[in-house]
Amino acid sequence: MFHFSNIVRTKGDPKILAGGPSLKRPEDRLARALGWFSVGLGVVEFFAPRRVTETLGMEGHETLVRAFGVREILAGIMSLSVEKNAGLWARVGGDGLDAAALLSGLTADNPKKGNIALALLMVGGIAMLDYRAAQDTKPRRPPRDARRKLYPNRSGFPKGIESARTAAKQIAAHATAGRT
Amino acid sequence: MKALVWHGKEDIRCDTVTDPEIQDPRDAIIKVTSCAICGSDLHLFHNYIPGMLPGDIMGHETMGEVVEVGSGVDGKLKKGDRIVVPFTIICGECDQCKRGNFSVCETTNRKSHLAEKAFGHTTAGLFGYTHLTGGYPGGQAEYLRVPFADATHIKVPAGIPDEQLLFLSDIFPTGWQAAVQCDIEPTDTVAIWGCGPVGQMAIRSAILLGANQVIAIDCLPERLSMAEAGGATTINFESESVLERLEELTDGRGPEKCIDCVGMESHVMASLPDTLLDRAKQMVMVESDRPHVLREMIYVCRPGGIISVPGVYSGFSDMLPMGAFMNKGLTMRTGQTHVNRWTDDLLRRIEEGEIDPSFVITHTVPLSQGPEMYQVFRDKRDSCVKVVLKP
Structure with missing residues (x-):
């Protein structure tokens, strides 16, 4: 990647010779992959709902599929953002909704119930990945009740605050005197 | 040299890069002795500000020792001088600089066409702060090229620790x-x-x-x-x-x-x-x-x-x-800060012991630990308020 970035560098500016370790962990990469998958699936559901319902033998549910598409896109964008953990949990919730919707179509008279079973299997697998990624990308901010270091002695005024205030007052008094 | 390089959202790495070179007679190169992570670096870390490219060196709070000067620096700096580098690059000659509006210097943004499109007019070039402000390599590195160095510097005396002077660069x-x-x-x-x-x-x-x-x-x-x-x-x-x-x-x-x-x-x-x-x-x-x-x-x-x-x-x-x-x-x-408008007065206040800006430092680490410190600073872990990096 950096070989490309070196090409666009202004002549004379430092170029990368050897890359250091990335801050990205495998779980961050998984979150990113799931985010793009979510966006892709959402686009398909939104723009080609009939293809989806036909494949699943669930004709007449195009509006629902389209709504699920919007949900997938939003969850995908969230998973790709700084707030990826929230996005991944949104995906876990979405997987539940997907499974419920698929189960409702798993009836004896559905000629495509084999496809539904396959889709359920996929949703189960993806849900496991989503859950794993959501667990592993928990924000590392300390909890609100965590013990924190306090800095009550760091005034920044070597001569003390009162001395700073007094000096300021003297300057203000001089300025006022100068104006009158 | 080693430098902290932006590779994408939440991905900063300590890479080995080529050393900076004098590109213009008004340039100087400094050996960085201290640099810091600024809160506004986090906006770049999160990729909220457009105009970063993979390979950009981060950092705009830097100080160090001059090791090389261009022929046009005109005696204003010499090898061995100790300087703090203001984050705004200034020419000192344009109408805005003459008015003291250094952060909107009309000369130093080498990609001014981008700033003109985004803001209507150009603003000054900044170190390590997107290609909208010139795409200049930043100072979280072992060496830094200072463009327009005859104007873009704050000379500081020996005998005062880096920690007290470094923040004249920005905060x-x-x-x-x-x-x-x-x-x-x-x-x-x-x-x-x-x-x-x-x-x-x-x-x-x-x-x-x-x-x-x-x-x-x-x-x-x-x-x-x-x-x-x-x-x-x-x-x-x-x-x-x-x-x-x-x-x-x-x-x-x-x-x-x-x-x-x-x-x-x-x-x-x-x-x-x-x-x-x-x-x-x-x-x-x-x-x-x-x-x-x-x-x-x-x-x-x-x-x-x-x-x-x-x-x-x-x-x-x-x-x-x-x-x-x-x-x-x-x-x-x-506005971005007109750094050099204030620094003579602020340096005097530091020298006279009126204020010691080092109170804000909570973490000092080697440059190589910089990428992790971006995360610590962002997540407010370990009661982190300000990180200083030592190349």
Whole structure:
């Protein structure tokens, strides 16, 4: 990647010779992959709902599929953002909704119930990945009740605050005197 | 040399890169002795400000020793000089520089066509701060090329530790300018949102400029304790109502002067629905900034008061209460810092022991640990307020 970035560098500016370790962990990469998958699936559901319902033998549910598409896109964008953990949990919730919707179509008279079973299997697998990624990308901010270091002695005024205030007052008094 | 290099959202690496070279007679190269991570570097870390490219070197708070000078530096710098590098690159010759408006220098942004498209006019070149401001390599590195070095420097004396001088590069003059812009009167209450490094400097500056009362607003105990140590009355917005407390502390009048040291990434809280909406809109890229603090300041500021905005905003902010702003006759002053306008005075104050900006440093680590420290600083782990890196 950096070989490309070196090409666009202004002549004379430092170029990368050897890359250091990335801050990205495998779980961050998984979150990113799931985010793009979510966006892709959402686009398909939104723009080609009939293809989806036909494949699943669930004709007449195009509006629902389209709504699920919007949900997938939003969850995908969230998973790709700084707030990826929230996005991944949104995906876990979405997987539940997907499974419920698929189960409702798993009836004896559905000629495509084999496809539904396959889709359920996929949703189960993806849900496991989503859950794993959501667990592993928990924000590392300390909890609100965590013990924190306090800095009550760091005034920044070597001569003390009162001395700073007094000096300021003297300057203000001089300025006022100068104006009158 | 080693340098902290931006590779994408939340991906900064300590890479080996080629050493900088003199490109122009007015250049100088410095060996960096200390540099720091700034709160505004986090906007780049999160990729909220457009114009970063993989391979860009981070950092705009840097100081060091001059090791090479170009032929056009004209005797203003020589090898061995110890300098702090202001984050705004200035020519010292254009109309804006002559007026002291250094952060809008008309010469130094080498990609001014991008800034003109984004902002209408160009602004100064900045170190390590996107290609909108020139795409100059930053100072979180072992060496730094300083363009227009004959003007872009603050010479500092030997005998004062780096830690006391380093912040002349940005956060100290930024906090100072924020307070100066408020035209503080001895009877004024100055309310400051955000107790990060710039907020801490703004608190001290408001005290030094004679404010009657300084109120600091944040939610992190370590930052509030530091603010209190600097002479501020504090409000923890997670446990108290900012509006009610400010009314109480100002006998219902509201603070005369308000300073926004938060900027585009204000805290998101379920109890503040506008912050949730901003975050959602920012995520889908229909709003670039989260201006909750601006909204709150306009609402609470005393009519006729002044709002000063050193916090960084990158593009577009929604739902600003312009009705309140107009009807209350408020004044807003903002801008990147005209660093060199203030540094002679601030250096004197440091030399005379009036202030020691090193109070804000909580972590000092080698440059190679910089990438991890971006995460620690962002997550407010280990009570982190300010990180200094040693190449």
